[in-house]
Amino acid sequence: xxMSRGEKTFGFGILVCLSIFSxxxxxxxxxxxxVSFSSSRAxxxxxxxxxxxxxxxxxxxxxxxxxxxxxxxxLTLATTLxxxxxxxxxxxxxxxxxxxxEFLPSGILMVAVVITMVFKAPIVPYFLTVRGIGLxxxxxxxxxxxxxxxxxxxxxxxxxxxxxxxLEEAAFMxxxxxxxxxxxxVLPLSxxxxxxxxxxxxxxxxxxxxxxxxxxxxxxxxxxxIKIRQxxxxxxxMPFVESIMDINYNERTLKSATVVFAIIPVILVYPFLQxxxxxxxxxxxxxx
Numbered sequence: 001x002x003m004s005r006g007e008k009t010f011g012f013g014i015l016v017c018l019s020i021f022s023x024x025x026x027x028x029x030x031x032x033x034x035v036s037f038s039s040s041r042a043x044x045x046x047x048x049x050x051x052x053x054x055x056x057x058x059x060x061x062x063x064x065x066x067x068x069x070x071x072x073x074x075l076t077l078a079t080t081l082x083x084x085x086x087x088x089x090x091x092x093x094x095x096x097x098x099x100x101x102e103f104l105p106s107g108i109l110m111v112a113v114v115i116t117m118v119f120k121a122p123i124v125p126y127f128l129t130v131r132g133i134g135l136x137x138x139x140x141x142x143x144x145x146x147x148x149x150x151x152x153x154x155x156x157x158x159x160x161x162x163x164x165x166x167l168e169e170a171a172f173m174x175x176x177x178x179x180x181x182x183x184x185x186v187l188p189l190s191x192x193x194x195x196x197x198x199x200x201x202x203x204x205x206x207x208x209x210x211x212x213x214x215x216x217x218x219x220x221x222x223x224x225x226i227k228i229r230q231x232x233x234x235x236x237x238m239p240f241v242e243s244i245m246d247i248n249y250n251e252r253t254l255k256s257a258t259v260v261f262a263i264i265p266v267i268l269v270y271p272f273l274q275x276x277x278x279x280x281x282x283x284x285x286x287x288x
Contacts, residue, residue, distance in 0.1 A: 036060065036257035040250035059249040059257040069261075071220070072227035075139070076206060077265070079223065083143040083205040084198050090147045091156050091197060096182050098153075099160035110157075117150045127214060141215045142223060146205050152197045159193040160186065199270070206266060228258050 030050040035043055037060075042053035063069065097103045098110060121129075135141040163186060171181050187194065209225045216222060222230070232255050 032256045033260055035253055036260050038253060039248050040253060041248075043250060043252050054248075056248045059253040062249060063254065063257045063261060068219075069224075069227060069231070069258075072222050072224045073261075075142075075221065076224040079139070079142040080202055080205045083146050084202045086143060087147045087149070087152075087201040087205075088194060088198060091149075091153050092182065092187060092194075094148070095153055095156035096160055096178075096186065099157045099163075110154075113150045113153060130215060136215050137217050137221070138215075139221045141211055142205070142208065142221075145211060146201065146208070149201070149204075152200055156190075156193055156197060159190060163189070202269070203266060224262055228262050231255075231258055 027050060031048070034048050034050055034052045037052040037055055037057070038048045039054035039056050039058075042048055047053045098106045100106065130136065130141060130145065135144060167185065168181060171185055176185075207225060208223065209229070212221075212223050212226050216226070
């Protein structure tokens with residue numbers, strides 16, 4: 001496709017701006033990573049910028065030897081996988097009938113969905129409701145409240161509305177029911193929106209902080225974010241390393257290593273979902 005000089009200039013300007021913003025956004029992350037791999041002396045002297053000084057794995061060695069941190073990690077990983085899968089299933093089961101004109105209550109139900117987006121539940125009634133159904137100090141509270149998000153429901157419903165009606169009619173002619181149609185035809189052809197919403201749900205469950213802070217009191221059920229907060233803010237969690245000459249880490253290097261440890265899974269997963277993420281987000285938000 002031929003592009004005029006003005007269009008090329010505009011595109012180049014956008015590329016330069018995005019590159020600058022990307023570099024600015026990466027600097028804090030690179031700084032934290034560098035501190036986690038630097039010696040305590042270099043950190044204390046403020047020699048570390050975006051590249052490690054006196055490179056060492058001591059902070060990571062101490063961190064990875066903590067069994068309580070690994071327990072929180074695997075708990076968060078399990079709740080993220082289970083919660084994301086359950087959320088996609090529930091969202092698909094609700095979005096598909098709501099995308100059909102022949103489903104008469106769809107208009108009323110969509111109004112109810114929008115209302116839940118505009119008016120959030122007050123904290124105290126919400127806390128009492130969740131505790132009343134037996135989720136207080138229960139690991140299921142890390143999954144159940146996140147199985148449906150109104151915004152994600154609208155995205156998936158919008159995506160299903162543009163699904164070829166001819167394909168559905170042909171499936172019905174062959175004796176295919178709604179559930180079989182959804183699971184054998186519609187969902188396999190909806191990888192873009194499923195990957196997009198999987199990323200949305202997964203990040204929310206992985207990074208959840210408020211729910212476990214309110215509802216989890218047993219330290220054995222602390223997810224990773226709560227454990228990291230405890231590790232960073234509680235001075236009793238940090239080893240007394242200042243008086244030990246053979247130790248090459250301090251409080252700052254350990255905190256930096258802990259922060260990086262928590263974001264590694266999201267960073268590793270995102271590149272595999274990026275191509276679906278852009279496509280799914282555009283389809284779900286533009287078409288109606």
